[in-house]
Amino acid sequence: MTLRRSPVLRQLKMTAKANIPPNAQRSSPMPAPVHITHRSLNTRLPMPAGHHLLPLLSDPAHARQMQLADWDSTLRLARQARVLGMLAHRLQAHESRWRAIPERVRGHLQAAINYGAYRAHLVRMELRDLERALPADLPVILLKGAAYLLQELPLAQGRAPNDVDLLVRRADLDRAEAALKTAGWQMATQSAYDERYYREWSHELPPLRYPNHPLEVDLHHTIAPVTSRTRADDALLFADPRPLPGSRYRVLAPLDQIIHAVIHLFQDSELDGELRGLVDIDALLRTHLRTDGDWQALIERAHHHQASHLLWYALRYCCDWLQTPMPEDLTLDDLAPPTIARAALDWIFTRIGPPRLPETRPTLAQRLATQAGLVRYHRRRMPPALLARHLLHKGWVAVTPSNRQSAQ
Amino acid sequence: MSAPSLRVRECDLGEIKQRCRAGQLHIDYGAALVRVRSPLDPFARTLQRTYGAFRLPHSAQTECADYHVEVIRPRGPRAFIRPQSQFRIDGIQPFDPFPLTNALPLFEWGVNWCFGQRANQYILLHAGVLAKGERAIIMAAPPGSGKSTLAAAMMLRGFRLLSDEFGVLRPETGDLVAMLKPVALKNQSVEVIRAFSEEAVIGPLFTGTRKGDVAHLAPDDASADAIHHPARPALVIFPSFEAGAALASHRLPGKDAFAHLAFNSFNYHLLGATGFEAVADVVAACPAYQMRYSDLDAAIRHIEMLLDDAEAVAGAQTTEDDG
Numbered sequence: 001m002t003l004r005r006s007p008v009l010r011q012l013k014m015t016a017k018a019n020i021p022p023n024a025q026r027s028s029p030m031p032a033p034v035h036i037t038h039r040s041l042n043t044r045l046p047m048p049a050g051h052h053l054l055p056l057l058s059d060p061a062h063a064r065q066m067q068l069a070d071w072d073s074t075l076r077l078a079r080q081a082r083v084l085g086m087l088a089h090r091l092q093a094h095e096s097r098w099r100a101i102p103e104r105v106r107g108h109l110q111a112a113i114n115y116g117a118y119r120a121h122l123v124r125m126e127l128r129d130l131e132r133a134l135p136a137d138l139p140v141i142l143l144k145g146a147a148y149l150l151q152e153l154p155l156a157q158g159r160a161p162n163d164v165d166l167l168v169r170r171a172d173l174d175r176a177e178a179a180l181k182t183a184g185w186q187m188a189t190q191s192a193y194d195e196r197y198y199r200e201w202s203h204e205l206p207p208l209r210y211p212n213h214p215l216e217v218d219l220h221h222t223i224a225p226v227t228s229r230t231r232a233d234d235a236l237l238f239a240d241p242r243p244l245p246g247s248r249y250r251v252l253a254p255l256d257q258i259i260h261a262v263i264h265l266f267q268d269s270e271l272d273g274e275l276r277g278l279v280d281i282d283a284l285l286r287t288h289l290r291t292d293g294d295w296q297a298l299i300e301r302a303h304h305h306q307a308s309h310l311l312w313y314a315l316r317y318c319c320d321w322l323q324t325p326m327p328e329d330l331t332l333d334d335l336a337p338p339t340i341a342r343a344a345l346d347w348i349f350t351r352i353g354p355p356r357l358p359e360t361r362p363t364l365a366q367r368l369a370t371q372a373g374l375v376r377y378h379r380r381r382m383p384p385a386l387l388a389r390h391l392l393h394k395g396w397v398a399v400t401p402s403n404r405q406s407a408q
Numbered sequence: 409m410s411a412p413s414l415r416v417r418e419c420d421l422g423e424i425k426q427r428c429r430a431g432q433l434h435i436d437y438g439a440a441l442v443r444v445r446s447p448l449d450p451f452a453r454t455l456q457r458t459y460g461a462f463r464l465p466h467s468a469q470t471e472c473a474d475y476h477v478e479v480i481r482p483r484g485p486r487a488f489i490r491p492q493s494q495f496r497i498d499g500i501q502p503f504d505p506f507p508l509t510n511a512l513p514l515f516e517w518g519v520n521w522c523f524g525q526r527a528n529q530y531i532l533l534h535a536g537v538l539a540k541g542e543r544a545i546i547m548a549a550p551p552g553s554g555k556s557t558l559a560a561a562m563m564l565r566g567f568r569l570l571s572d573e574f575g576v577l578r579p580e581t582g583d584l585v586a587m588l589k590p591v592a593l594k595n596q597s598v599e600v601i602r603a604f605s606e607e608a609v610i611g612p613l614f615t616g617t618r619k620g621d622v623a624h625l626a627p628d629d630a631s632a633d634a635i636h637h638p639a640r641p642a643l644v645i646f647p648s649f650e651a652g653a654a655l656a657s658h659r660l661p662g663k664d665a666f667a668h669l670a671f672n673s674f675n676y677h678l679l680g681a682t683g684f685e686a687v688a689d690v691v692a693a694c695p696a697y698q699m700r701y702s703d704l705d706a707a708i709r710h711i712e713m714l715l716d717d718a719e720a721v722a723g724a725q726t727t728e729d730d731g
């Protein structure tokens with residue numbers, strides 16, 4: 001399968017100083033080109049997701065080329081990556097395309113659409129309850145799934161959120177927490193250490209849950225951990241929230257929503273099986289950015305939030321795997337991370353980002369990449385001294401049987 | 409139209425075992441096609457007995473399976489001390505292992521779990537479904553009311569069995585789709601059904617499962633051959649077994665029938681308006697009865713009568729509407 005190459009991809013490749021013949025860029029199991037002096041690792045679609053899942057997410061019209069047998073693994077991969085519902089909505093949007101999909105497959109897609117609608121309904125109900133509990137004068141910003149849902153973004157369709165994420169100013173955090181606790185939300189019991197971890201070093205409180213409610217509520221005061229390398233600029237985030245018509249909630253400015261999704265995936269996750277994070281970013285880019293000026297503004301915004309390297313990764317993978325349309329003359333040179341960091345991330349993310357069929361055992365490289373993803377996650381999250389302390393504590397808890405009880 | 413394929417009981421046991429080991433055994437339940445992998449030969453043998461009437465699906469159908477499941481023996485020390493069997497779907501193990509000898513009940517429970525969790529394109533009523541021709545009877549009742557026993561008996565008296573556990577409603581058409589599985593008979597029911605008909609093909613008895621002693625009644629050929637023919641809801645029965653009780657039934661108001669059906673559903677809460685409308689359509693189309701019984705044959709005769717009445721009423725209504 002050959003996919004069209006966009007000018008941005010070339011730009012990115014130039015930035016990477018990769019010296020690879022153009023025809024070797026994509027074709028999947030082709031032998032590696034001989035004259036590689038400086039190897040860019042991210043030059044092929046990762047398999048098996050690259051066969052059909054990524055092409056489908058890039059362009060739903062790809063469904064027309066698929067046989068019944070192709071759907072067998074594609075449905076499973078999409079479910080594994082938690083994008084089946086989103087994919088289903090995109091396929092259903094086009095009547096004749098939808099009718100052409102085999103009936104058995106449509107059943108799975110319809111089931112995922114129905115399930116997504118149910119989860120969305122749960123989020124709306126939780127937000128309604130939270131609205132009653134939170135003081136009216138306290139500004140509350142919705143993040144991620146809940147924000148996509150209330151903005152009615154195409155991205156929200158079929159996307160089944162796991163929890164509800166709220167953002168308040170740090171100065172309002174205690175008041176918001178107290179209000180929720182008074183109204184009946186409870187924090188799961190934590191060890192004193194975990195409690196301190198959340199409150200001092202994290203960007204959110206321990207999850208809150210109203211008894212018997214299916215969804216947890218995460219109360220954030222910023223979008224990246226306090227101790228992490230990439231710290232978003234809070235002043236900027238809170239200076240520009242957007243109101244939602246007919247709602248007491250607000251959302252981040254569109255560019256900040258993108259930056260948040262980028263930080264969330266490339267700093268705040270272990271990268272393992274996190275294709276959905278990339279699908280989110282792709283959809284936000286396609287929805288929020290209309291003009292070349294918007295793209296320039298995004299790049300500037302990333303600089304302000306110290307997230308330019310992370311944005312570079314995001315754009316590169318969006319472009320490579322999901323064919324996100326980008327302006328022809330976009331220059332990303334300023335964003336590019338150092339070569340070594342880039343190679344490391346490429347090595348990790350291409351191996352563990354996309355979903356794997358459950359019965360195939362991970363290869364040695366994949367297992368190593370999983371570990372590397374974990375190490376990278378922690379390294380980005382905490383400075384070395386704090387990390388050492390954190391790992392010592394967690395190690396101690398893990399080996400001491402009496403502690404194990406209380407840690408749970 | 410290609411020739412009908414072999415029934416499972418017509419296949420060589422060696423081939424069934426081989427397919428199981430290779431993960432190439434496909435079972436078509438009607439509403440779902442399941443691909444099974446299992447290296448456990450005794451499990452393959454019980455499958456052949458309880459799924460004997462099922463036809464092996466044609467290879468064109470098996471290109472895409474709904475669920476990929478495994479019944480395996482976990483590794484480690486437990487492989488030797490009181491060995492276990494484990495059920496997995498897509499690498500997930502939804503519940504604790506069973507003793508190795510109870511692989512079939514584990515598998516049956518596992519397939520129910522997969523279907524109940526994932527088949528949200530349908531409204532899944534917790535009900536047995538049987539049919540005469542196109543006309544389907546929905547029998548809904550909480551566990552322990554003798555629903556499975558009555559469904560088994562009805563099949564043995566010539567009704568077509570669509571499912572003893574799932575009333576699978578297709579919201580687009582209002583039809584009931586078959587989810588045909590061996591009927592799990594519990595405790596005394598096993599002997600009741602064995603005595604009820606000589607034609608009953610019953611698998612081995614599994615003692616001490618979570619639901620007591622369980623044995624599986626194999627579906628008959630007619631039911632197995634009709635898995636792809638949907639049926640129209642015609643009658644709703646809420647049966648309850650009561651030892652020694654005289655047969656009695658009374659008509660339920662629509663709102664009560666609605667509540668009983670909807671709140672005994674696996675996914676009514678999840679489907680919102682779609683679920684509401686589908687259940688409301690069933691209640692509008694079918695008379696619903698609460699029925700107390702102790703004698704199976706008397707109960708079946710009564711149900712046949714109610715089904716004829718329902719048809720007469722439906723026919724009269726159509727004539728009225730036409731007039």
